[in-house]
Every structure is written in C-alpha cells, then in structure tokens.
C-alpha cells in the first residue's frame with residue numbers, strides 16, 4: 001500500500017516533467033481558469049465589503065422628549081436600546097453636542113443660531129447603527145414604545161434601497177462565483193482529460209502487462225493533482241501580487257473608497273485557490289482515467 | 296491448459312467467432328490461420344481477457360475466463376504473455392525499461408528485476424541494445440523487445456498476433472526461433488498469422504478459422520490444406 005503510494009508520487013512527478021509541453025499547457029489552463037475565478041472572488045468580496053460599509057452607515061436617531069433627564073434615565077435608555085435585536089451600536093448625543101454640530105454645519109452663518117442659544121430647543125438623542133437593515137422597521141417600532149422617547153427618525157427610502165442593493169450584490173456574487181466554479185471545473189477536467197487521452201496507449205500497454213487499476217491510477221491522479229496545485233499557485237501568485245499593488249494604490253490616492261484589506265483576505269484566497277486547484281485536478285483525473293483504466 | 300467450448304463472440308451484429316471449440320494442451324505450439332477477418336485476433340484477445348466471450352466457456356489454467364472477476368485479470372495477464380504486430384512498446388522508455396516495466400507492475404523486488412531483465416534481453420539477443428529507445432530500433436529488434444517483455448514474468452502461455460507481419464524474412468525467422476525455443480522449455484505458444492512460408496516450414500499444429508468457425512485442426516499441418524502439402528513436397 002505505502003509502496004504503491006510512494007511509487008505513485010514519484011511517477012506522478014516524473015509524469016509532470018516528462019510531458020513538459022502538455023503539462024505546461026494544462027497548468028496554464030488551470031492557472032487561467034483559477035485566475036478568472038479568483039478575480040471574481042476578489043470582486044465579490046469587495047462588493048460584499050462595500051455592502052457592509054454602506055450598511056454600517058444606516059442610522060436610526062431616537063429623540064428624547066423635552067422632560068427627559070439624562071442623568072437619571074440615560075443609562076437605562078441606552079441599555080434598552082442596545083437590547084433590541086440587530087442594533088449594532090448606540091451613541092448618546094446630548095442636546096448641547098447637537099447644537100455644537102449645528103453650529104459647525106452653519107459655519108460662517110453661525111450667528112443665525114444666536115437666537116436659539118439661550119434656550120436650546122434641541123433634544124437629547126441616541127444614534128443607533130444597525131447590523132441588519134432588514135430589521136430596521138422592527139427597531140423603530142420597539143424604540144418608539146420606550147418611555148421618554150418622543151420620536152424616532154430614519155431615512156426609510158434610502159435604507160430600503162440600500163437594503164435591496166446589498167442583497168442583490170451578495171446574491172449576484174454568489175451566483176457568479178458558483179457559475180465560474182462550474183466553468184472552471186469543466187475547463188480543468190477537459191484539460192486533464194486531454195493529457196490522459198494523449199496517454200491512452202501507455203495505459204493500454206500497462207493493462208496488457210498486468211498492471212492493476214490502482215497501479216495505473218495512482219501516478220496519473222497524483223499528476224493531475226500536482227498540475228492543479230501548480231496552476232493554482234501561479235494564479236494565486238498573480239492575484240496576490242496584483243491585489244497588493246491595487247490596494248496600496250487605492251489606499252494612497254482614494255482613501256475613502258472601501259476596499260478589502262489584503263491580510264488576511266489574500267491568505268484565505270490563496271488557500272482556497274490551492275484547495276480548489278488540487279481537488280479539481282485530482283477529481284478530474286480520477287474521472288478521466290477511470291474510463292481507460294477499466295479492464 | 297486452454298480449452299474453448301462453444302465459444303461465440305459477437306461485436307454487435309458481427310459474429311467474429313461461432314460456437315468455436317478447441318483444446319490446446321500444455322506445451323503445444325499452435326498456429327492459428329485463416330483469411331483476414333476470420334476471427335484470429337478475436338481468439339487471441341479472448342485468451343488474455345481483452346474481450347469476454349458472448350457465449351461459451353474459455354478455460355485457461357483451470358479458470359473460466361468468461362466468468363472470471365475483473366480483479367483477477369491483472370494476474371491472468373502476468374501468466375499469459377502477448378505480442379502484437381505493432382509491438383506496442385512505450386516510446387519514452389529504453390528497451391531495458393520496457394521490459395523491466397512489466398516486472399515493476401507485479402511489484403517484483405528491484406534486485407530480482409536487475410537480475411531478470413538482462414537475462415531475458417540476452418535470450419532475445421538484445422543485450423547490447425538495452426539502452427536504446429524503440430524508435431531507434433529496427434522492427435525486428437522492437438518485436439524482440441516486445442517478446443522479452445512478454446516472457447519476463449515467466450508466463451506459461453505466450454500469445455502472438457501476427458508477430459511477423461511487419462518484419463523482413465530474417466527478423467521474422469529470428470522471432471519464430473525464439474518462440475520455438477520457449478516452447479521447447481515448456482511454454483505453450485499460440486501464434487495467429489498469415490505468414491504461410493513460416494507455417495509451412497515449421498510443421499506445427501495448425502488451427503484454421505474461416506468466418507469464425509473452426510474448419511481444420513492438423514497436428515503437423517501446412518498453411519492451407521491442399522496447397523501446403525503440395526508446396527511442402529515441391530520444396
């Protein structure tokens with residue numbers, strides 16, 4: 001058993017090198033298919049990331065009624081709001097802070113505010129960020145029922161459009177990646193089938209002199225796996241190098257554009273590519289050798 | 296040793312062998328002759344289980360090939376050496392490696408392989424050509440490599456399908472002499488051929504097939520019943 005495995009590994013690697021051109025061609029095909037797949041994964045990951053960032057900006061503002069005494073009730077209110085499902089964070093904004101912000105926004109025209117400054121008409125408020133925009137109606141309803149809450153405000157339309165958009169981005173990403181995975185599988189198994197087909201004579205001869213199917217399979221399956229891994233490394237290398245550069249460039253010149261950080265993302269992507277390449281190479285050589293190995 | 300009883304082999308609508316019955320004893324040397332398309336190759340393929348019969352039984356060494364489980368095919372092929380008209384050598388490997396390959400397949404120990412392969416190459420007269428690849432060998436040399444590969448596992452049966460079909464006279468005779476010397480050592484030899492001068496000269500058992508049926512089985516026969524004897528006489 002171990003001997004068979006050892007021999008398969010040795011012969012499998014020999015096979016990769018002794019069929020140089022063919023190996024190079026299949027490795028290239030694997031690399032290109034996986035590269036396309038990886039590009040889409042990068043795209044999908046960034047779309048998902050953008051969706052996350054946008055979602056984090058969804059905000060519900062809870063205004064307290066004028067009688068609200070923040071020293072007495074502030075903590076309790078915050079606790080109650082935090083306990084509502086899908087609430088990501090709560091920030092207390094005192095009416096003085098609110099006025100300051102307003103002043104900032106008015107800038108040069110701040111003197112217009114002088115009239116209201118003696119008796120601040122603003123309210124204490126709590127800004128809530130939401131972890132799932134689908135839950136927003138529920139959050140608003142529950143917040144409204146709390147004592148000392150006067151009003152709850154959020155931008156309904158924006159939120160709902162955003163929600164639809166992020167959902168679409170996510171499912172499009174999943175569908176695209178799935179389709180590409182299928183295409184990659186077909187392309188890789190076709191390539192491996194070609195390399196095996198080119199060697200059907202050799203397989204025929206092995207059977208003729210009494211080789212067992214496992215003896216014929218072993219090296220060819222290892223060879224397919226090695227080709228898959230090599231192709232995946234090539235694709236991974238290109239992607240890693242390209243993405244690191246892209247990230248550096250975006251971060252330097254367009255810092256406000258949300259983009260997934262290379263670590264640990266690239267690390268995971270590389271692992272995924274290697275796994276996909278290896279498994280696809282192995283599976284497709286198993287399938288294509290099977291036809292010729294049957295006695 | 297080899298017993299075919301009522302063997303029928305069909306390829307779709309074509310019947311290649313029809314209720315074919317023959318008994319080949321241990322140590323026999325038998326030629327299988329007949330016109331092209333008679334079923335000679337089919338017979339050879341059935342004997343090393345490259346094909347299974349549609350009907351009938353094929354006993355080889357007491358095992359019925361018609362029902363033998365697939366798993367046992369490799370071990371049958373190690374007991375039955377085969378050579379073909381087109382040699383079927385691995386092009387990327389030297390003569391030595393082509394022969395040693397058939398032993399590696401059986402899991403034979405390396406020391407034994409190193410001892411056995413030169414022995415067999417010597418037997419077919421190729422000791423000095425061991426490190427040469429098939430495309431640089433003559434047809435006769437290639438066929439002898441194939442023969443060496445067929446016998447390296449010390450099979451009790453050697454099958455040959457038109458082994459001299461691609462060879463010139465000298466090489467054809469060389470190959471036949473090797474087969475005959477194997478036969479003298481007790482190996483059962485079955486040769487499908489239409490090489491009538493060889494069949495006529497060797498005076499071995501001749502099994503003639505026509506349209507998939509056995510039509511003649513002579514113990515010391517010629518290539519064809521009438522012409523052969525007259526040829527033999529006129530020679």
Ligand SMILES: Nc1ncnc2c1ncn2[C@@H]1O[C@H](COP(=O)(O)OP(=O)(O)O)[C@@H](O)[C@H]1O
Nearest residue numbers: 306309310311330331332333334335336337338
């Ligand atoms: N794989 C096959 N598929 C279909 N028909 C075949 C196949 N092999 C042989 N035959 C047919 O079976 C008959 C016998 O063929 P074969 O055994 O090769 O004859 P021979 O070797 O005596 O020339 C022929 O009619 C041939 O066309």
Ligand SMILES: [Mg+2]
Nearest residue numbers: 332335336337
């Ligand atoms: Mg034939």
